[in-house]
Amino acid sequence: MLKPINVFMVGVGGQGTILASKVLAAVALKMGYDIKVSEIHGMAQRGGSVVTQVRLGEKVYSPVISEGEADVILAFEKLEALRWLSYLKPGGTVIINSQQISPVPVLAGAAEYPEDITGKIKERVADLQVLDALQIALECGNAKAANVVLLGAMAKKLPVDEKIWRDALADTVPQRLLEVNNAAFTAGFSA
Amino acid sequence: MKELLSGNAAIARGAIEAGVTLASGYPGTPSTEILENLSRCKDVYSEWAPNEKVALEVGVGAAMAGARTLVTMKHVGVNVAADPLFTAAYTGVTGGLVLISADDPGMHSSQNEQDNRHYARFAKVAMLEPSDSQEAKDMVALGLEISENFDIPVMLRITTRVAHSQGMVELNEPLPREIKPYSKDVKKYLMVPAFGRLRRLSLEERLTRLKEYSETTRVNFIVPGDNKVGIITSGISYQYVREVLPGASVLKLGLTNPLPVQLIKQFAEQVQTLYVVEELEPFLEEQIRMLGIKVTGKEMFPATGEFSQGLLRSKFAEAGLLTAQPREDWATGLPQAPPRPPVLCPGCPHRGVFFTLRSMKLTVTGDIGCYTLGGLPPLEGIDCCVCMGASISMAHGIDKAVPGLKEKTVAVIGDSTFLHSGITSLLNAVYNSSDITVLILDNRTTAMTGHQDHPATGRTLMGGEAPEVDLEALCRALGVKQVELVDPLDMAAVKEAVNTGLAAKGPSVIIARRPCVLLKRESKPVVTVDQETCNGCKVCLKLSCPAISVSDKKSSVDKTLCVGCNLCVQVCKTGAMKGGNADA
Numbered sequence A: 001m002l003k004p005i006n007v008f009m010v011g012v013g014g015q016g017t018i019l020a021s022k023v024l025a026a027v028a029l030k031m032g033y034d035i036k037v038s039e040i041h042g043m044a045q046r047g048g049s050v051v052t053q054v055r056l057g058e059k060v061y062s063p064v065i066s067e068g069e070a071d072v073i074l075a076f077e078k079l080e081a082l083r084w085l086s087y088l089k090p091g092g093t094v095i096i097n098s099q100q101i102s103p104v105p106v107l108a109g110a111a112e113y114p115e116d117i118t119g120k121i122k123e124r125v126a127d128l129q130v131l132d133a134l135q136i137a138l139e140c141g142n143a144k145a146a147n148v149v150l151l152g153a154m155a156k157k158l159p160v161d162e163k164i165w166r167d168a169l170a171d172t173v174p175q176r177l178l179e180v181n182n183a184a185f186t187a188g189f190s191a
Numbered sequence B: 001m002k003e004l005l006s007g008n009a010a011i012a013r014g015a016i017e018a019g020v021t022l023a024s025g026y027p028g029t030p031s032t033e034i035l036e037n038l039s040r041c042k043d044v045y046s047e048w049a050p051n052e053k054v055a056l057e058v059g060v061g062a063a064m065a066g067a068r069t070l071v072t073m074k075h076v077g078v079n080v081a082a083d084p085l086f087t088a089a090y091t092g093v094t095g096g097l098v099l100i101s102a103d104d105p106g107m108h109s110s111q112n113e114q115d116n117r118h119y120a121r122f123a124k125v126a127m128l129e130p131s132d133s134q135e136a137k138d139m140v141a142l143g144l145e146i147s148e149n150f151d152i153p154v155m156l157r158i159t160t161r162v163a164h165s166q167g168m169v170e171l172n173e174p175l176p177r178e179i180k181p182y183s184k185d186v187k188k189y190l191m192v193p194a195f196g197r198l199r200r201l202s203l204e205e206r207l208t209r210l211k212e213y214s215e216t217t218r219v220n221f222i223v224p225g226d227n228k229v230g231i232i233t234s235g236i237s238y239q240y241v242r243e244v245l246p247g248a249s250v251l252k253l254g255l256t257n258p259l260p261v262q263l264i265k266q267f268a269e270q271v272q273t274l275y276v277v278e279e280l281e282p283f284l285e286e287q288i289r290m291l292g293i294k295v296t297g298k299e300m301f302p303a304t305g306e307f308s309q310g311l312l313r314s315k316f317a318e319a320g321l322l323t324a325q326p327r328e329d330w331a332t333g334l335p336q337a338p339p340r341p342p343v344l345c346p347g348c349p350h351r352g353v354f355f356t357l358r359s360m361k362l363t364v365t366g367d368i369g370c371y372t373l374g375g376l377p378p379l380e381g382i383d384c385c386v387c388m389g390a391s392i393s394m395a396h397g398i399d400k401a402v403p404g405l406k407e408k409t410v411a412v413i414g415d416s417t418f419l420h421s422g423i424t425s426l427l428n429a430v431y432n433s434s435d436i437t438v439l440i441l442d443n444r445t446t447a448m449t450g451h452q453d454h455p456a457t458g459r460t461l462m463g464g465e466a467p468e469v470d471l472e473a474l475c476r477a478l479g480v481k482q483v484e485l486v487d488p489l490d491m492a493a494v495k496e497a498v499n500t501g502l503a504a505k506g507p508s509v510i511i512a513r514r515p516c517v518l519l520k521r522e523s524k525p526v527v528t529v530d531q532e533t534c535n536g537c538k539v540c541l542k543l544s545c546p547a548i549s550v551s552d553k554k555s556s557v558d559k560t561l562c563v564g565c566n567l568c569v570q571v572c573k574t575g576a577m578k579g580g581n582a583d584a
């Protein structure tokens, strides 16, 4: 039996992780996979760190991913990649949006935003991709599409046909934003 | 047809499919989305009640009158609703009644992690525990059937991971909504002692029948496997067990009150070593031990926090049932990630109030809502938070007991929380004449749980118009003489109002009214900082605003986050912060 693929998405409230998980869910459905998605909201809207866990495979029991189990960590923000790195499995993939969103303790000078996070992760993780998803999304015409840029980058790493991704995207995003999102996906895929 | 649904969406769907006529509840994470989802179905009447006790009583009434009924709340809500719950077990129902209790192991967004399975046993009602979305949906229909067949309320207990995880669910055609005929039956529904005693005996008889049913119900079943290891489990833990020990024999309990004693004994005999895997309290374990069966439970698994497959794997590895999986120690040598706590949003009307209370060095009894975040550093404007409504009553307690402190104490409470359980507390302060000062932070919504309507917003859950409670008139009607309205973004006015309130004899109320910034976004010019004038004193940082930062001893304001609330302009001592109206 195929072991579930575990995708661990982390970011900051308001960054669009939920849409990304919806697209991934649509992909799983199209492939006839079982899927579970776990999201803890509640405090998300208040700028806290948000975690969305997606597992797809022939049969999925637990809705959550434990430490050392994620095939992919998709980090919408650098610091969150650092925070959740222990969830990566040996040999796993990390994709990081180079955006920096300082938490309030950092803004207030009570803590420091660690320097060179991506460099330090690079020393440990062989399969690391860092991209400026916000900038790429802006070039595609909408900063809000940064989440889809990141999905595009991840799509390259997963054993799923591009056509399925495109269909899933079309099913998930509003029609009027499809063009921008398709461009964002392409840009992420080739980044 | 299959659809990907969260546990909460699945419960809403289950209610529609099972012919529920009425649903009532009060918001609370992780239960809120059940009624939000259900309210999109216009064929089912759904509503937000002002609190959980009211919600359950609404449900008890509808069920007595013959309708299938759903009532939803978070775990601590059941504390509020406990009074009707215990006696509704005596009366029983006519139409089925299912009470959703959404527990929060790990306290993702709660003040405690009480295990409400104990409530089912304590109140002597049936309890179902789903382990995924499909079961959550199916157990609504099953719960209603059990409720009607055994004349008893049924608690459907979910946990955060079930409520907020999505899984595939098979959809069915909705049943027609039927109302069973009502006939007056005082021996069943009029719980005076003479009739209560009869229903008490009847309850034991009903529970005896339910015990027999528990032995055969399809939701209590054995997954056959290796007879060396047997595991008894319920709820989300079942999923972790199946993932970690796919070969083990498992007794999965879906109906966990009352327990299927014979089935448990039979299972225990089939296996060599028996484990109980359950989050939080040893609810199953203790009852199984009382049957004289030897089990391993809480000596191996924690009674606090959530489980995960990782936790189970390491515990079973320690017990020698599994080999530990190799792990990469990613963290060694990496810097620690600074925390990212939730904060009040930029422009939140609550922020300035806490800055002011802190600067006045007051003791502040707090309450539950977004504004509880005003207690965290650097705002630190609240001393305590226990449960909804407690702010006002605790301030009254201080007032009556500790002179010296009372002159410096104020209570803060949100609008939804005030209507939930603050009104009676304020009534007590009037009746027993204390001098407390109460700030009602009226942001016109139940913000914390995602902006639900309440009796003062003018809208109902189903989107209809409703009369708006007039909070000023309500406070006056309770007997409060001094009621003042302020704009919470006007810090000087807030300070003056607090001073007036503290000086007044008798209880006084300050209503700080401004809609939640996420509800009503006004386009106001953003704040700019004159770099010449800023002396780096950092007083603006004490506002804990995500838009403000300091680098190289100068403040700056993030244009993309600032909404121009101008609180920082008001606290800035050098005049470096320029509001939208100033020429910066």
Ligand SMILES: Cc1ncc(C[n+]2csc(CCOP(=O)(O)OP(=O)(O)O)c2C)c(N)n1
Pocket: B026, B027, B028, B029, B052, B074, B076, B077, B080, B111, B368, B369, B370, B371, B388, B413, B414, B415, B416, B417, B418, B441, B443, B445, B446, B447, B448, B449
């Ligand atoms: C008994 C109980 N029911 C529900 C909750 C969940 N809950 C926490 S705060 C809150 C309401 C907050 O609304 P409000 O008082 O208006 O404050 P706001 O978040 O809008 O600032 C709710 C429903 C709870 N903690 N306890």
